Amino acid sequence: MSTDLPRNVVPQQPHLMTEIPLDAAVYQPPPPEYVESKVASDTEHDFLRENERWPTPEEERTWVRVADNIPTAAFLIIVTEFCERFTYYGASGIFNNYISNGYKVPGSSPGAIDGGKQMATGLINFFQFFCYICPIFGAIVADQWLGKYKTILLFACVYLVGNLVLTLTSIPASIRAGGALPGLIIAMIIIGLGTGGIKPNVSPMVAEQYTRTRPFVRRLKSGKEVLVDRDATIQSMFNWFYWSINLGSLSAIATSELEHNVDFWPAFLLPTLMFVVCILVFWLGRNKYIRNPPTGSILLQAASCLTTGVRQSRIAKRSGQVLRDDAGAKLNWMEYAKPSNMVDVPASPVAWDDHFVDELRRTLKACKVFIFYPVYWLCFGQITNTLISQAGEMNTGSVPNDIMQNIDPLFLIIFIPIFDKVFYPGLRRCGLDIGPILRIFIGFVLAAIAMAYAAIVQHLVYSTGPYYDHPGSQHNDISAAIQIPAYAFIAWSEIFASITGLEYAYTKAPQSMKSIVMSIFLFMNCGGAILAFCFNPISADPHLVMNFSIAAGLMGFFAFLFYACFYKYDSQEQRGKS
CATH class of the missing domain: 1.20.1250.20 (MFS general substrate transporter like domains)
Structure with missing residues (x-):
C-alpha cells in the first residue's frame, strides 16, 4: 500500500496504517507560540477535522480538558x-x-x-x-x-x-x-x-x-x-x-x-x-x-551511558573541570555522559547523542x-x-x-x-x-x-x-x-x-x-x-x-x-x- 498522503495532511509514521480518515482531516499548522514552546516532533501528528480548531492561549490555559474518543x-x-x-x-x-x-x-x-x-x-x-x-x-x-x-x-x-x-x-x-x-x-x-x-x-x-x-x-x-x-x-x-x-x-x-x-x-x-x-x-x-x-534494545547502551557519566564526572572532579549551567549550579553527573560535555573524550565515538542522555x-x-x-x-x-x-x-x-x-x-x-x-x-x-x-x-x-x-x-x-x-x-x-x-x-x-x-x-x-x-x-x-x-x-x-x-x-x-x-x-x- 502506498504511504503517500494528500498534501493537506501531515504524514503519520512511515509504513503505518492510521485511524485518521484522510478526507476528513485538514492539516493546519499549530500557532507560532505553540511551535516555539515545543520540540518540532511534537506537532508532526497534529491535524484538524471538520468542526475542530486550535485553541487560543487563553482557552488552552483556562478551559476544562476532556478526553477524545478511543480509536x-x-x-x-x-x-x-x-x-x-x-x-x-x-x-x-x-x-x-x-x-x-x-x-x-x-x-x-x-x-x-x-x-x-x-x-x-x-x-x-x-x-x-x-x-x-x-x-x-x-x-x-x-x-x-x-x-x-x-x-x-x-x-x-x-x-x-x-x-x-x-x-x-x-x-x-x-x-x-x-x-x-x-x-x-x-x-x-x-x-x-x-x-x-x-x-x-x-x-x-x-x-x-x-x-x-x-x-x-x-x-x-x-x-x-x-x-x-x-x-x-x-x-x-x-x-x-x-x-x-x-x-x-x-x-x-x-x-x-x-x-x-x-x-x-x-x-x-x-x-x-x-x-x-x-x-x-x-x-x-x-x-x-x-x-x-x-x-534496537537500549539496555546495554543505557548501561554504558550511565557508567560513562559516572566515570566522566569523577574525571572532571579530579581535574578541576567541573561543568556548571548558566545559573552557576554544578551539572548532574549524567550530564557528563553527553558527547558535548565529556571532559575526557574517548578515542572512538560513543553510540549515543545528547538527546539520548536527556531521554535516559x-x-x-x-x-x-x-x-x-x-x-x-x-x-x-x-x-x-x-x-x-x-x-x-x-x-x-x-x-x-x-x-x-x-x-x-x-x-x-x-x-x-x-x-x-x-x-x-x-x-x-x-x-x-x-x-x-x-x-x-x-x-x-x-x-x-x-x-x-x-x-x-x-x-x-x-x-x-x-x-x-x-x-x-x-x-x-x-x-x-x-x-x-x-x-x-x-x-x-x-x-x-x-x-x-x-x-x-x-x-x-x-x-x-x-x-x-x-x-x-x-x-x-x-x-x-x-x-x-x-x-x-x-x-x-x-x-x-x-x-x-x-x-x-x-x-x-x-x-x-x-x-x-x-x-x-x-x-x-x-x-x-x-
Missing part, C-alpha cells in the same frame, strides 16, 4: 487484553484450591495436588514472580527485533501451549497418576514466558494508537465547544484498558463453578479456548494497528516512582492466596471459597466508568486536577486500609467457634460476606495506584523507551512476590492476623514515605502544562 485499533487491543486476562485469571483463580486440597475428598473444597496452604502460597507467589520478571525479556525482543505487534503474536502462541499443558495434565487420569503437580509447574513456566512477551508491549501499543499530541477545540453536535486533551485521553484509555482486565478476571467465577460442580479439566479448558479467541481478535486487527518498528534521565526519573510498588503488590497479591484461605475458614454457603476474589473485579467494573465519566471530569470542572503522585498515594493508603480490615476479619474468624484458630479444611460459624469491604478497598486502591502506574509509565517514558519502562513497572510485581515469599511462614493458621497486620503497617509507612519523596512532581507537571 478502533486501540479498542481491538483492549478486547485482546480482555481475552488474555480472561484466560490468566480463569486459570490462576483456581490454583489455590487445585494445589491446597486433595482430589475428590468428601466434605472438602475441590482440589487435586493436596499440597496444603503453604505450598499453594509458595507456588502462586513463584508464578507471579516469574510472570513479572519475564516482561524485561519481552521488551528486549520487541525493541530489538520484532516490534510490539509480532512479539505479542509470537508469545501468545507460547502462552497457548502452556494452557494446553495445564488442561491436559488436569484430567482425572493425570491427577491420579501424580501428573498434576509437574504439569502445573511446567504450565506456569510456559505461561509466564508468554505473559512476559505480552504484558510490556500491549499497554504501550494501546496508547500508541492515539497519535494526536496537542490540545484542540471540538464543536459538539449541541454547539458546545470543548478542549480535547491528549493526557485526559491517555488516562481514559488506560482506565478502559484496566476495566477490560477486570471484566476478563470475572472468568474465575465460571472456572470456580466448573471446578466445584464438574472437574478441573473443563475449568482449565474454558480459558484455553478463550485464548484462541484472543489470538484471532488480535490477528484480525493487523491492518488497523499503528506499528512502531523496532529501534527522564526514564530514570519515572522509574524512581516505581520502587515503592513492591509493597503495594504484596498487599494486592493477598487476593489470590491468603484472602481465599480466609474465606475457606468462613461460611460461604453453596459457593466455592475462591469465588470471593471476584468481588474485587466486580467493584472495578462498576467504579472505573464512574471515575472516568463522573469523578475525574467533575474534579476538573471544579478546577481540581489530581496529579498522578497524589492518586498513587491515595491508592497506597486504601491498600493499607484493606489489609488492616482483613486483619480485623481474621481476628473475628479466630475468635469464632467451633474451630477457632485451627480450622484446617473446616470453617467457623462466621459469614464470608464480612470480607466484602476488604475487596472494595483493594479495588478502589487499584483505580488510584495501579491504573495511574500504567499511565505514568507510558506518559513519562520517551518514545524509544516505553516498553522498557513498562517492563520495569511490571517487574515491581516480582518485588511483591519476593516479599510474599518472606511472608510464607506466617501465611497459614494461626498466624494470619500477623500476616495482614504487618502488610497493613508496611503499606501505610511506605505510602507516606512515597508522598514525602515525590509530591513535588505533581506541581512540576502542572507548571509544565501552564
Whole structure:
C-alpha cells in the first residue's frame, strides 16, 4: 500500500496504517507560540477535522480538558487484553484450591495436588514472580527485533501451549497418576514466558494508537465547544484498558463453578479456548494497528551511558573541570555522559547523542516512582492466596471459597466508568486536577486500609467457634460476606495506584523507551512476590492476623514515605502544562 498522503495532511509514521480518515482531516499548522514552546516532533501528528480548531492561549490555559474518543485499533487491543486476562485469571483463580486440597475428598473444597496452604502460597507467589520478571525479556525482543505487534503474536502462541499443558495434565487420569503437580509447574513456566512477551508491549501499543499530541477545540453536535486533551485521553484509555482486565478476571467465577460442580479439566479448558479467541481478535486487527518498528534494545547502551557519566564526572572532579549551567549550579553527573560535555573524550565515538542522555534521565526519573510498588503488590497479591484461605475458614454457603476474589473485579467494573465519566471530569470542572503522585498515594493508603480490615476479619474468624484458630479444611460459624469491604478497598486502591502506574509509565517514558519502562513497572510485581515469599511462614493458621497486620503497617509507612519523596512532581507537571 502506498504511504503517500494528500498534501493537506501531515504524514503519520512511515509504513503505518492510521485511524485518521484522510478526507476528513485538514492539516493546519499549530500557532507560532505553540511551535516555539515545543520540540518540532511534537506537532508532526497534529491535524484538524471538520468542526475542530486550535485553541487560543487563553482557552488552552483556562478551559476544562476532556478526553477524545478511543480509536478502533486501540479498542481491538483492549478486547485482546480482555481475552488474555480472561484466560490468566480463569486459570490462576483456581490454583489455590487445585494445589491446597486433595482430589475428590468428601466434605472438602475441590482440589487435586493436596499440597496444603503453604505450598499453594509458595507456588502462586513463584508464578507471579516469574510472570513479572519475564516482561524485561519481552521488551528486549520487541525493541530489538520484532516490534510490539509480532512479539505479542509470537508469545501468545507460547502462552497457548502452556494452557494446553495445564488442561491436559488436569484430567482425572493425570491427577491420579501424580501428573498434576509437574504439569502445573511446567504450565506456569510456559505461561509466564508468554505473559512476559505480552504484558510490556500491549499497554504501550494501546496508547500508541492515539497519535494526536496537542490540545484542540471540538464543536459538539449541541454547539458546545470543548478542549480535547491528549493526557485526559491517555488516562481514559488506560482506565478502559484496566476495566477490560477486570471484566476478563470475572472468568474465575465460571472456572470456580466448573471446578466445584464438574472437574478441573473443563475449568482449565474454558480459558484455553478463550485464548484462541484472543489470538484471532488480535490477528484480525493487523491492518488497523499503528506499528512502531523496532529501534534496537537500549539496555546495554543505557548501561554504558550511565557508567560513562559516572566515570566522566569523577574525571572532571579530579581535574578541576567541573561543568556548571548558566545559573552557576554544578551539572548532574549524567550530564557528563553527553558527547558535548565529556571532559575526557574517548578515542572512538560513543553510540549515543545528547538527546539520548536527556531521554535516559527522564526514564530514570519515572522509574524512581516505581520502587515503592513492591509493597503495594504484596498487599494486592493477598487476593489470590491468603484472602481465599480466609474465606475457606468462613461460611460461604453453596459457593466455592475462591469465588470471593471476584468481588474485587466486580467493584472495578462498576467504579472505573464512574471515575472516568463522573469523578475525574467533575474534579476538573471544579478546577481540581489530581496529579498522578497524589492518586498513587491515595491508592497506597486504601491498600493499607484493606489489609488492616482483613486483619480485623481474621481476628473475628479466630475468635469464632467451633474451630477457632485451627480450622484446617473446616470453617467457623462466621459469614464470608464480612470480607466484602476488604475487596472494595483493594479495588478502589487499584483505580488510584495501579491504573495511574500504567499511565505514568507510558506518559513519562520517551518514545524509544516505553516498553522498557513498562517492563520495569511490571517487574515491581516480582518485588511483591519476593516479599510474599518472606511472608510464607506466617501465611497459614494461626498466624494470619500477623500476616495482614504487618502488610497493613508496611503499606501505610511506605505510602507516606512515597508522598514525602515525590509530591513535588505533581506541581512540576502542572507548571509544565501552564
